[in-house]
Amino acid sequence: MALDGKSPTGPIEGRWAKRKADAKLVSPANRRKYSVIVIGTGLAGASAAASLADQGYKVKAICFHDSPRRAHSVAAQGGINAAKNYQNDNDSDFRLFYDTIKGGDFRARESNVYRLAELSANIIDQSVAFGVPFAREYGGTLANRTFGGVLVSRTFYARGQTGQQLLYGAVSNLWKNVDSGQIELLTQKDVLDIVVVDGKCRGVIVRDLRTGQLETHMAHAVVMCTGGYANVFYLSTNAMKSNVTAMWRAHRRGALLANPCFTQIHPTCIPAHSEFQSKLTLMSESLRNDGRVWAPKKAGDTRRPEQIPDEERDYYLERKYPTYGNMVPRDVASRNAKYMCDEGRGALGLRAVFLDFRDAIKRDGKHAIEEKYGNLFDMYAQITGDNPYQSPMVIYPAPHYTMGGLWVDYDLMSNIPGLFVLGEANFSDHGANRLGASALMQGLADGYFVIPYTLPHYLAGQTFAPLTADHDAAKSALNDARTRLDKMVAIKGDTSVDRFHRDLGMVMLDKCGMSRTREGLAEARTEIRRLRDEFWQRVRIPGDAKGFNPEVEKAGRVADFLEFAELMVHDAGERNESCGGHFREEYQTPDGEALRDDDNFMYVAAWEFKGVGETPALHKEPLTFEYVKPTQRSYK
Amino acid sequence: MSTGKNLRLTIEVWRQASPDQPGRFETYELDAVSADISFLEMLDQLNERLIKEGKDPVAFEHDCREGICGSCGFMINGQAHGPLRGTTVCQLHMRHFHDGERLVLEPWRAQAFPVRKDLVVDRDSFDRIMAKGGYNSTRVGNAPEANSILVGKETASKAFDAAACIACGACVAACKNGSALLFVSAKNAHLGLLPQGAPERYRRAVRMVEQMEKEGFGGCSNTLECEAACPKQISTGWIQRLTRDYIRGKTVEDTGEVAESGGG
Incomplete structure (x- = not known):
């Protein structure tokens, strides 16, 4: 089945304007009748929750930290790109678009990337308005620096703590909406599943990390902003609790997962x-x-x-x-x-x-x-x-960083209607390699300026069954989560959760890291399966799942990584080319650069779940390049 | 890079199963702690051992382990985040300790931070303060062009110094009054110094201070322990600014004057 990304057509500079002009609206008086769940409070989640709340929707913002300000976006250091051309060095939306497409080794959707470039300048305006103390010149204007893969200075920064300051800016607006009652903030809740009712995503199952209680939260739409999965390698620059669980559980419920082998070292x-x-x-x-x-x-x-x-x-x-x-x-x-x-x-x-x-x-x-x-x-x-x-x-x-993620269309909606995916959790903008200072840009573009237009369009076009946690789909999802937790805790084996995570990480780094081979990937699959079987026989979780228990949280995350890793290895094995961060030793130029195979692999590989250990089904979204002609990338 | 040294340590850790149960210290002997690992990695090792022995691992809060998320923090020998200035406990490495040392680990002690388990406390009180004024009342979408309002390099830099606060709670734990004034004043200064946050300067100060008092944080002890313990070295100078802003805000509230500021 070929997937349709639903990009608008016509001149690329006008596509986003066209999409917005075609979008349906919800009247201000009706917005309060709609509720939206936003999972995660990093740059994408905090900005999405705040933007939707500012428009008048009822928002529940869910995070697993004790405070939204601790999401891992906080650790981003260097900066955020924007095509402001403040340096008068011939920067433009087109150039940022071009750099990003080329930097991603021609494996991203042109329409999305152009929109990203187009929205970049306004992110800086918005962040300054929220009080982000960017670096300045003596004259009071904003300062810039250069990042990798580009020949202009377009990166805005706040010392080496740009992510922290941008996040505090987005979160401050979230707090404003908490103050006014427009956002209900739910901290220390781990999302363990999504609820799909009549084919639409209508809610989530969460575990309260303080009490251990499982809860069902229902809404008209769910926005997933849960970050990336680099912790599949165990040792990564991600925070210790960053995980794939919400994304993987959505995948198990039918959401396609795209290009999981595109990871950035x-x-x-x-x-x-x-x-x-x-x-x-x-x-x-x-x-x-x-x-x-x-x-x-x-x-x-x-x-x-x-x-x-x-x-x-x-x-x-x-x-x-x-x-x-x-x-x-x-x-x-x-x-x-x-x-x-x-x-x-x-x-x-x-x-x-x-x-x-x-x-x-x-x-x-x-x-x-x-x-x-x-x-x-x-x-x-x-x-x-x-x-x-x-x-x-x-x-x-x-x-x-992980470029792969849940598949989304131009509106950032997954193939499950009502499930939107933003920021690092989606696959959309960075192709096979992300340029520096572009992750912050994407998270905030998605949250501040894309979702406030595309989500209302979705809501306005639907008729919804009444919200109830009593729906069979909700009850069965809750039951699945409970059964799985009970099973895990009951194993009482002899090996710690961390041990399994460390072992998985070694396999992934060695066989599916900076360079990959067909044989290595096949070995990795065997290793992953062995570790997964062993986990379900030998893991030891002290205590129970009834109260606060960090080992229970970790175990659930590692169990999901053990399933996800197999898909990642499968994707890497099926993509018989090298591109960006995906380097297959069999496919390289005489100089040792990545050798793409545009004739056979110029597509997004979106995988459908068929069961743990089963071969997933491949759906291809063909990529076309009308504005940037794919060439062998050269930085010489 | 690597010292290759190993340490023997005795650590006494506060163990408390839940908020409503009494806690006590428990002593653990560690005989080969690499001097190259971080303090939290030392606890990881202890926990790995406890899990093997069928015991309950020590709960402690952590996430980024690079000193920026503000999750971690506990007392080491009575010092918040341990002995190294300007350093969170996740960035503290064992090479700063010596062989045979005895370390006492306790959670933050403050009325407004109830202990949840072992070294973990609840800091929701901080966020309730933030939700009273830790923002500029601007809507997404109506920001002016970023360079249309100039901000001097010095002002931006000072605002950044204040904005660097990670809300870990060390200031509260270090203060004998359990005061949150360093935290609140840093947030107040960050936003109030910039022209974008100036219109709400006094209202913000009043609302945040009132919530702070409601949460049960104490008044300033004037010992400046908070600044000494702060991993981001936030200056106590901001407390004076907060006091001025608060008084101005309260005064105009009483007299019916309009309190707006041009910033600075």
């Missing part, structure tokens, strides 16, 4: 120190504005960086990609770090490379570098005990 992270490492910490891509990446020329050179003279250093990104230099896109930077280490040229004899600020400090002075990156340097020093002002950072790629 971020080039600049602090390497793991020991087997007890619980997560990895990112060092913002913005550091590559001034930091130079290098590895020793000689294999097996374990000397301290200060002892390696310039002529024995290989600034390999500058050498191989003179046009973009250190600012190549993330997938290219990561892969090259891997190649250095595979050749035995890792920094200090480790699997790592250097990120060196010596020359920038010499050129601009320590003070200027401190101004730009002070908190990142402090964070690095705190974690490693080394001083990056004196010696280079030691970095290595780590799982960071």
Whole structure:
């Protein structure tokens, strides 16, 4: 079955305007009769909840944290893109669109990406109005910096804490609506399932994390903004509780999951120190504005960086990609770090490379570098005990972001009517690789400026059965969730949840990480199945599911990762090409770059659930490129 | 990068099954803690062992583990987030402790933060304060062009300093009065300093302070412990600003004057 993304047609600059003009409206007086559930309070969720509440809909915002401000968007460091052209360096909506399509290696939908570029400027306006203290020039205007994969300065930032400040801005508007009673905020609730009534998504099943109680919440539509699934790798830059559960449960209820193998391994992270490492910490891509990446020329050179003279250093990104230099896109930077280490040229004899600020400090002075990156340097020093002002950072790629997600049409609605998916949880805008500073842009574009137009259109076009938690579908979903929890807790085996998660992560990183092979993926599938069987026989969850029990929460998440991982590996095995972050060793150019197969794989792979361990059914959405001609990506 | 050292530690942890049950300290001996791991990874290891032994693991709050989400925090030897200045407990590494050390771990102690379990407290009171004024009353969609209102670099930078607060609650735990003034004043300053937040400057101060008092937070102890404990090193100077804003707001409430501000 070919899927239809329902993109409007005609000139690309006019498509969003056309879609809006065609959209049905709900009158202001009728809006209060509609209720909407928003899952997650990160950038996408908080902005969606606030925008819909501002319009007059009754909103329930659900998050698993104790406060909406803790969603993992808070950790985004470097910045947010917007085509403001404040630098007068020939930026435009089209150029942002072009960069994003090319950066994604021609695996995203043109219409969506153009809309993203078009909405980007207004996000900055909106965020400033909510009190986001962006970096400024002395004259009082907003400052910009450059990010990877582009040749203009369009990134807005708030020191190294841009995500935190943008999130606080969006959440402040959520609080405004809590104050006025327009939003009911439900914290510490884990969404365990969705409720589908007569083919429409009408509610969710949640577990209250304080009391352990299962609850049913019903609404006219559900907006899922639950972030990405990089924790399938166990060690990632994601927060410990970031998970795939809501997305996976929706998939099990019929929502198609698209391109799950498109994952991003971020080039600049602090390497793991020991087997007890619980997560990895990112060092913002913005550091590559001034930091130079290098590895020793000689294999097996374990000397301290200060002892390696310039002529024995290989600034390999500058050498191989003179046009973009250190600012190549993330997938290219990561892969090259891997190649250095595979050749035995890792920094200090480790699997790592250097990120060196010596020359920038010499050129601009320590003070200027401190101004730009002070908190990142402090964070690095705190974690490693080394001083990056004196010696280079030691970095290595780590799982960071997931481009894949639930399939959505142009309106951001999944194939289940009434289930909308926003932000990192959907698959839509970044293709096979996301450019830096684009995740914040997408989350807020979806929440502030897309959903307030497309969701009312959906509501206005429907007739709804009355809301009731007594519906058979709701009761059966609640029952499924309860049965599963009881079963898990009753196992009382001998192995901790974390152990399973760690083992799964090793398999995924090794076989479905930065580079993949047909054989490796087949082995991964066997390993995943073995781990999943073992989990259901040997997991040990102390206590019960009746009250506050963090081990119960973790177990449910890991159980879902163990099912999801198999789909991810399957998708990677079926996509017989390399593109962006998906690198199959069998398909590469003589220079070791990703080799796409546009004739056979220029499509979105949207998978339909057929049962755990069963082969999923493939639905293809063909991709067409009218405005950016697909070429072999070159950053040389 | 790596010290390769191992530590022997004795840790005493506050164990409390639920809010309505009494708690007590329990002692654990750890004989090979790598000096390279973080404090929370040390607790992960302890929990792994407790689960193996069929015991209840120690509950503690955490998420991002990079010092920005504000989830984590407890007392280590009486200090909120432990001995290192400007550092959340998730960013605290074991290399800052020495072999044979004894560490006492307790949850935040404050009337407005009831203990839920072990080292986890409920901080909903913070959000109820935020919902009284931690925002600009602007609707999505009606923002002016971002550069149409200029904001000086210094002002933006000061607003950022205040906005860096992560709402972890260390300030409250460190204060002998259990005061939330550092938290409230940081939010008040962040928004009030910027021209976009100026129209509600005084109303915001009054509403947030009134909610703070309702939640059972104490008054300022004037010991500045809060600033010393704050992982984001928020300045107590903001408390003076909040006091001024609050008084101005209350005064005009009483006299019927209009209280609006041009910011700054």
